[in-house]
Amino acid sequence: GQSLEQPSEVTAVEGAIVQINCTYQTSGFYGLSWYQQHDGGAPTFLSYNGLDGLEETGRFSSFLSRSDSYGYLLLQELQMKDSASYFCAVRPRGGQNFVFGPGTRLSVLP
């Protein structure tokens, strides 16, 4: 089967850097994605890692290491508006659809 693990909550202050980890147990997958969801809102796509390494998009970066079954989302120069839940997701090989992690609730404090 496939399962992903994330910390349930992370707290940081404005301007700081925070890393949200995602570890997974799956036999094979196409890539690791990250989504952001504000309270009462829709999940929105942030990034995708199809290959190992770092992908950078503005203040957000995402990393994947298949050999370590591990990925993370890095948020820099935190802003209050970054307070939200963050989900990692994989699309396992074998014709199955996306499997989402349980989500990490990030609280950014002034």
Add this chain to the structure above:
Amino acid sequence: ETGVTQTPRHLVMGMTNKKSLKCEQHLGHNAMYWYKQSAKKPLELMFVYNFKEQTENNSVPSRFSPECPNSSHLFLHLHTLQPEDSALYLCASSRRVRNQPQHFGDGTRLSIL
């Protein structure tokens, strides 16, 4: 504006009622999805449609009945639901089935009395 619109945003219904959730996307996507999001649980995929054809049903109880009349519209018909069905129901779409990224609607918050 997410490009994926869901109505209603909130729904309260009794266990014997029949209601429908609606999803509409204006992104030109061919694949549409229904997800269930319960508190402190991962997003659960319920149904997948590709070019109006259902390609996946993740062991969803028959009290949930999807309908996809065209690539832009998706419905979820509800009847005789249980209290444990109370959750946020999210619709999503993508260019192709299983494709990144998925675009989500704001969801329908469903409460079963």
